[in-house]
Amino acid sequence: MNKFSTLAKLSAAALLSTCVSMANAGERISDFSLVDAKGRFFQLSRHANKEAIVVFAQDGSRDVRKAAKDIAELTAQFEGQPVEFVMLDSTGNADKAALRKAAEKAGIELRILIDDTQLIAEELGLTRALEVAILDPKAKEIVYRGALNDRFAEGKKARRASEHYVADALNAIIADQDISTPSFASNGNAIDFSAKSSQIAEVSYANDVAPILEQRCVTCHQEGGIAPFAMSSHQMVQGWSPMIRETLITKRMPPGQIDVEYSNQFHGVNHITVEETQKLVHWIDSGAKNDSATDPLAEIKISPVKWGHGEPDMIVNIPPQTIPATGTIEYRNLVLPLDLPEDKWVKAVEFVAGDTTVLHHIIAWAQAPDNGNGRGNAFGILNQGIGLGAYAPGNSINTYPEGAGFPLPQGSGLILQMHYTSSGKETVDASEIGIHFWDEEPERTILGGSAADLEIAIAPFEANHEMVASKKFRKDSYLTMVGPHMHYRGEDANFKLVYPDGSEEEILNVPNYQFNWQKTYDFKEPKFLPAGTEMVFRATFDNSEMNPYNPDPSAEISWGEQTWQEMMFGFFRYVEADEGE
Ligand code: HEC
Missing domain, CATH: 2.60.120.230 (Jelly Rolls)
Structure with a gap:
């Protein structure tokens, strides 16, 4: 966990008024992940082969445009060195396309990381545009924080920079020396944290936290669920809270997140909103307490539903597979007859995993009657080789849109590709497939x-x-x-x-x-x-x-x-x- 609460960091940063010297301050920070203006991922720990990551706070204001040349000079000076420069947009309302356009206009070539929750600015103690934090990505520490140079330092009014604080600090880092560079507050625009601050004050476990966890996490984090612990009480959540914070800040949980812009376009995408993340993290940072007499998580009645998509029309029991304790397991290809009484059209396919500790994925294809016999592809696989559906953790239901179905002629079977990974313990996996059929032939073939x-x-x-x-x-x-x-x-x-x-x-x-x-x-x-x-x-x-x-x-x-x-x-x-x- 952090040595410094984010609140303490914010106030420390605010106190950094004129000249405070920070010789290798070494404030611990957590690993974090952000998406940049081009939609690419940045995770601090994946840059641990660098000596320093230089983060410029940016807010799209004139200050940043004014500094473009100084920044370009600085990055050119350290070209070829193990130093990486990025910008952090913590306005909380960044639009990727607009950011890219503005950066191009201002001549800024750095990656712009989008701090949509503003939690990273908090974590790094950045409060003003153009303020710089130098991070040691290996130790996960802030080693320097302050103004870029004397053009952008509070109390200095240099027309042309002659004191290059960040460059001096970087030279010290590269030479493996203590940083003796003085640190000045940036004279840039104050970043507007109003949306966030209002949430720091009053996050309630019972009214805010528990409902968020219930909606975003408990489907997997419940007794018998696929996740390693159940969020079944305040005590459980509090115990896991440092880890929960880490998974949120690195965007590891909920799993399989996609770019927020697309989260609402698809069915069943694991997702958490900016505001929900802010609430959870702030609640954890202020001690993860339960302020009320009730514990909504402990009261959730979980009645496990075996078939999430409803009772299937046909259930296929996959023959139990014995999985050895160790070693690489080659893909297993199984062919199962279906004994269909007539031609059918599939509407949806659901998988129920047997042993999730070893089952990695299942892909189901349809095999044409008589093992092909001129139909389907070389393996008798129908329908251009596309599967009926697939199972992977977090992806067990496959549906087709209204009016579209997958043909399963009488006599056809299933070809299953089963992929297992050994878990250290011999086990048997008995997974099942549930198939839903259309009552009538749909208009279109999927x-x-x-x-x-x-x-x-x-x-x-x-x-x-x-x-x-x-x-x-x-x-x-x-x-x-x-x-x-x-x-x-x-x-x-x-x-x-x-x-x-x-x-x-x-x-x-x-x-x-x-x-x-x-x-x-x-x-x-x-x-x-x-x-x-x-x-x-x-x-x-x-x-x-x-x-x-x-x-x-x-x-x-x-x-x-x-x-x-x-x-x-x-x-x-x-x-x-x-x-x-
Ligand atoms: C789709 C299922 C699913 C959802 C939804 C989900 N988790 Fe998880 N969670 C898992 C699984 C599975 C693991 C085990 C690690 C892994 O496979 O990545 C896990 C692991 C974790 C861990 C332990 C990390 C570790 O390194 O051991 C934490 C903490 C966690 N989840 C928090 C959350 C939070 C907070 C949410 C909701 C915001 C959430 N999870 C939503 C499935 C899920």
Whole structure:
């Protein structure tokens, strides 16, 4: 936990009025993650190979534009050094496109991190535009905080900078010396924290915290749930509160978060709002107390529902799989007959995992009658090889939109790809699949495909390997689902549409791709794609030692099924629009 509460830090920063010397102050901060103006992810701990991270507070005011040249000079001076420069937009109302435009106009080339909750400015004690915090990303400490130079320092009025505080501090850091640079408060605009401060005062466990946890976390964090602890009482939550704070500030929980801009476009996206995050973190920072006589979390009656999508029309019991305690487990491919009495149309597919400690994913395909026999692809897989649905933690229900179904002719079966990871204990997984059928043949067949590139070649230690794949839609269609798939080196991904008139639209951005949370994203409103629209799937891979999931940064990576090899698939589902539509 922090040595300094954020409140204490804020007041300390406010006291930093004129000249306070901070020789290697070393205030502890927590790891944090933010999305930048280009939709890319920044996590402090993933930059621990740098000696210093220099953070400039920015608020879009004239102060920042005025400093653009000084900042450019500073970054040029440290070119090639293990120092990284970023801007922090803590206005709490940043718009990515507007930020990018303003930065371009002002000639600012730094990454602009969007501190939407303003919690990072608080954490770093930044209160004014252009104030600078120098962070030691390895020790997770603030080693210097103050004005950039004497043009932007309170009480100084230099026309041209002659005292370069931040540069001096950085030189000391690089030379491994104590920082003896004096620290001046920035003379920039005060950042408006009004929205936030009003929430610091009165966050109530019973009225605020418990309902947020119930809505955002308890589905998994309950007795028998897939998460490692149950948020079943105030005491439990208080005990876990330092960890809860860390997972919120690094955007690790709720899991599988996508760029906020897209959270409401899809069904079932795990999400937490800015205000909810502020409330939880402020409540934790002020001691995580319960101020009332009741404990709403302890009173929640959880009646576990086995089938979240309702009782299925057909339940398929997957033959129990014995999973050894250790070792790599090759994918298991099972073929199961379905004994359908007649041709059917699937409406939804749900998976109930047997043992979540070992089950990694299941992909279900439909196998054509008589093992293909001229139908389906080479393996007899129907419907262009797209699965009926998939299970991964947090992704167990697959639905198709109104009027669209997946055909399962009489005599067809299921082909299952089962992926397990060993857990240190031998166990048996008995998972189930529930299938819902349409009563009548739907108007449209759900189709699928992918924008993929199988030619993967990622060099050892390569940190930022970008790949792009695309797919053109030949007929007017409605896009119903997209889902990125990569393995442990996968870092981020997005989907973009390029329309026949040349205009472009990003439709999903996953800034922090997590192999462990294989989500597919079902659109609430299927998206119309005029014939000729191209889907562009872009993905970045991080094969460096800074990727905490990387099993071996020294390996050269090519395409392969196993998790230490890579894949690059932008999956999608769609239906063709009717003639004349
Ligand atoms: C979709 C299911 C799901 C939801 C929703 C969810 N969690 Fe989790 N949580 C997990 C799982 C699974 C783990 C185990 C670690 C992992 O797999 O990342 C976990 C782990 C954690 C941990 C322990 C982290 C660690 O390193 O051991 C904390 C703290 C936590 N979650 C907090 C939260 C909070 C706070 C929320 C709500 C804002 C939340 N979770 C929502 C599934 C979930």
